[in-house]
Amino acid sequence: MSNADRNTGDKAGEALSNLLREERRFAPPPALAADANVKADAYDRAEADRLGFWAEQARRLDWAVEPQETLDWSTPPFAKWFADGKLNVAYNCVDRHVEAGHGDRVAIHFEGEPGDTRTLTYADLKREVSKAANALTSLGVEAGDRVAIYLPMIPEAVISMLACARIGAPHSVVFGGFSADAVSSRVTDNDARIVITADGGYRRGKPSALKPAIDEALTSCPDVRNVLVVRRTGGDVAWTEGRDIWWHDLVDAQSEEHEPQPFDAEHPLFILYTSGTTGKPKGILHTSGGYLTQASYTHHAVFDLKPETDVYWCTADIGWVTGHSYITYGPLSNGATQVMYEGTPDTPHQGRWWEIVAKYGVTILYTAPTAIRTCMKWGDDIPAKFDLSSLRILGSVGEPINPEAWIWYREHIGAGKTPIVDTWWQTETGAIMISPLPGVTSTKPGSAQRALPGISAKVVDDTATEVGNGGGGYLVLDQPWPSMLRTIWGDDQRFKDTYWSRFEDLYFAGDGAKKDDDGDIWLLGRVDDVMLVSGHNISTTEVESALVSHPKVAESAVVGATDATTGQAIVAFVILRGSASESAELVAELREHVGKVLGPIAKPKRILPVAELPKTRSGKIMRRLLRDVAENRTLGDVTTLTDSSVMDLISSQLPSAP
Numbered sequence: 056m057s058n059a060d061r062n063t064g065d066k067a068g069e070a071l072s073n074l075l076r077e078e079r080r081f082a083p084p085p086a087l088a089a090d091a092n093v094k095a096d097a098y099d100r101a102e103a104d105r106l107g108f109w110a111e112q113a114r115r116l117d118w119a120v121e122p123q124e125t126l127d128w129s130t131p132p133f134a135k136w137f138a139d140g141k142l143n144v145a146y147n148c149v150d151r152h153v154e155a156g157h158g159d160r161v162a163i164h165f166e167g168e169p170g171d172t173r174t175l176t177y178a179d180l181k182r183e184v185s186k187a188a189n190a191l192t193s194l195g196v197e198a199g200d201r202v203a204i205y206l207p208m209i210p211e212a213v214i215s216m217l218a219c220a221r222i223g224a225p226h227s228v229v230f231g232g233f234s235a236d237a238v239s240s241r242v243t244d245n246d247a248r249i250v251i252t253a254d255g256g257y258r259r260g261k262p263s264a265l266k267p268a269i270d271e272a273l274t275s276c277p278d279v280r281n282v283l284v285v286r287r288t289g290g291d292v293a294w295t296e297g298r299d300i301w302w303h304d305l306v307d308a309q310s311e312e313h314e315p316q317p318f319d320a321e322h323p324l325f326i327l328y329t330s331g332t333t334g335k336p337k338g339i340l341h342t343s344g345g346y347l348t349q350a351s352y353t354h355h356a357v358f359d360l361k362p363e364t365d366v367y368w369c370t371a372d373i374g375w376v377t378g379h380s381y382i383t384y385g386p387l388s389n390g391a392t393q394v395m396y397e398g399t400p401d402t403p404h405q406g407r408w409w410e411i412v413a414k415y416g417v418t419i420l421y422t423a424p425t426a427i428r429t430c431m432k433w434g435d436d437i438p439a440k441f442d443l444s445s446l447r448i449l450g451s452v453g454e455p456i457n458p459e460a461w462i463w464y465r466e467h468i469g470a471g472k473t474p475i476v477d478t479w480w481q482t483e484t485g486a487i488m489i490s491p492l493p494g495v496t497s498t499k500p501g502s503a504q505r506a507l508p509g510i511s512a513k514v515v516d517d518t519a520t521e522v523g524n525g526g527g528g529y530l531v532l533d534q535p536w537p538s539m540l541r542t543i544w545g546d547d548q549r550f551k552d553t554y555w556s557r558f559e560d561l562y563f564a565g566d567g568a569k570k571d572d573d574g575d576i577w578l579l580g581r582v583d584d585v586m587l588v589s590g591h592n593i594s595t596t597e598v599e600s601a602l603v604s605h606p607k608v609a610e611s612a613v614v615g616a617t618d619a620t621t622g623q624a625i626v627a628f629v630i631l632r633g634s635a636s637e638s639a640e641l642v643a644e645l646r647e648h649v650g651k652v653l654g655p656i657a658k659p660k661r662i663l664p665v666a667e668l669p670k671t672r673s674g675k676i677m678r679r680l681l682r683d684v685a686e687n688r689t690l691g692d693v694t695t696l697t698d699s700s701v702m703d704l705i706s707s708q709l710p711s712a713p
């Protein structure tokens with residue numbers, strides 16, 4: 056995204072439009088297009104009557120009281136969708152499928168990391184969710200009370216979320232890899248009185264304890280009454296009598312009957328914290344009817360789910376919004392059969408994911424660019440050993456996907472034929488906003504392309520003026536959408552300041568974007584990550600994509616470090632591919648390569664080969680920490696890193712700055 060780009064006389068800007076010169080196009084397979092759940096007419100219908108379109112999508116759900124009112128936008132930015140309707144979210148995700156005669160359909164094929172498996176049909180899920188709902192009620196949980204969930208990727212994670220939804224108790228899932236501090240700050244912020252956790256889970260071939268983090272966190276959360284503990288690993292746990300309760304003691308003793316009560320469409324469903332780059336984590340609040348409408352519709356439209364025949368697998372963790380919307384609420388509201396995997400992709404071998412795809416006949420796979428690039432690094436021969444012919448749609452989420460990784464995904468995982476849906480959205484948007492439709496869109500490697508039917512996204516400049524085709528600027532949403540966040544928990548002012556103050560009446564997503572000549576959207580990463588080099592705005596994403604397009608580079612992360620002459624200087628951290636070895640010649644070659652692809656202005660000043668990059672649990676590179684390294688500062692907050700030792704590794708590998 057760049058001012059320079061908009062200035063057509065600017066050579067650097069022209070060179071930086073390289074990404075937009077990606078000319079490969081992939082039309083949908085004809086059979087898929089012919090049978091697609093959503094066809095091109097959906098765009099026109101939604102365009103003609105956006106609210107009518109969403110009212111129609113709301114009818115995908117079973118309402119106890121059908122809504123008459125679609126949107127109340129009388130006090131922006133506080134939206135109410137379907138406000139006079141009433142529904143029970145868990146009923147929509149479970150019971151109604153059983154009532155429709157699909158009780159025997161598999162809801163979850165669970166694959167534990169050690170190789171243990173469990174199959175839950177929709178009838179099983181209904182029993183488990185009902186028992187868990189009764190258990191929570193027996194602990195005094197009432198509608199509106201918050202429940203914190205800190206679990207590994209096991210079925211109880213989904214069961215707990217649905218049990219909370221069933222009794223109207225908003226859940227707050229905290230990623231199982233987060234520290235005790237992260238748990239206590241979240242529990243304190245939303246005043247949860249009950250925590251659901253496990254003794255541990257399996258990661259990288261061994262049990263990894265969870266309960267100790269809860270015990271530590273709760274020393275500063277005196278109001279938590281009970282901790283419900285799932286036994287997963289069988290490891291020893293410290294026990295606080297009167298507070299801690301085994302799940303199998305309490306839940307298994309409950310009745311399998313539970314009558315779901317309807318709640319208002321605007322009843323809070325969950326709070327999920329996003330860390331952002333600065334400040335304390337924001338508790339993003341989502342409510343029931345609008346959220347479920349859009350999670351359900353987008354899952355149906357973007358993944359073209361056919362519940363009778365598809366086997367769907369989203370590799371995200373439940374602690375990320377992707378796990379909420381595309382493991383729990385979207386797929387289950389649509390009656391999907393899905394795979395849930397507990398562990399890491401390389402345990403016990405680097406082909407584990409592909410083995411799982413072959414074993415369950417997965418037809419739809421949804422994962423993140425970071426995982427795709429990791430698989431690329433491990434080598435083409437690994438997926439080649441497995442039968443992946445069941446796959447028919449591949450999805451990507453979390454970061455811009457480099458064209459290089461996109462093509463690899465299609466070729467090596469999708470046999471050169473599956474559509475790829477690159478889905479842009481955020482914790483705050485609740486559900487997918489910009490994405491190709493697999494039966495409609497001719498896809499372009501690296502572009503999320505177009506707002507979904509019913510969604511309006513624009514790219515604007517500093518003055519909120521929409522840019523033309525070929526222009527770049529800020530991504531904004533100029534119309535409310537059903538699954539939009541309702542506020543930041545307990546802080547309406549921060550909600551307004553963070554998202555609605557940069558531009559009047561527009562939701563500012565914080566991402567930079569460009570429009571190509573067809574008007575398709577290309578995401579360029581967080582605007583905080585845009586570099587200003589000698590007066591030119593250069594996006595980290597573009598320089599990273601240029602580096603990854605070199606055959607010897609597997610992954611890269613680019614930051615702008617303060618520089619006396621140029622304002623900011625481009626510093627690139629690169630992970631080399633298997634056989635490439637580090638040398639001054641290679642670094643020079645990479646600089647030249649970037650110069651050739653993007654133009655001399657984008658040549659990194661320094662290129663530092665490293666073994667690992669610091670990432671969040673959802674696979675986003677923490678450029679803030681790399682900036683600290685590049686500018687020789689002490690590191691900021693590392694609590695949301697997947698592996699906090701990587702920063703020590705990187706620091707120890709680097710020569711000090713010149």
Ligand code: 6R9
Nearest residue numbers: 452453454455477478479480481482578581
């Ligand atoms: C779902 C999720 C949101 C931020 C978002 C953007 C980045 C997500 C993307 C993408 C380019 C995509 N992002 N999907 N960037 N292309 N397909 O990731 O939510 O964790 O809240 O992150 O992720 O920068 O603003 P969340």
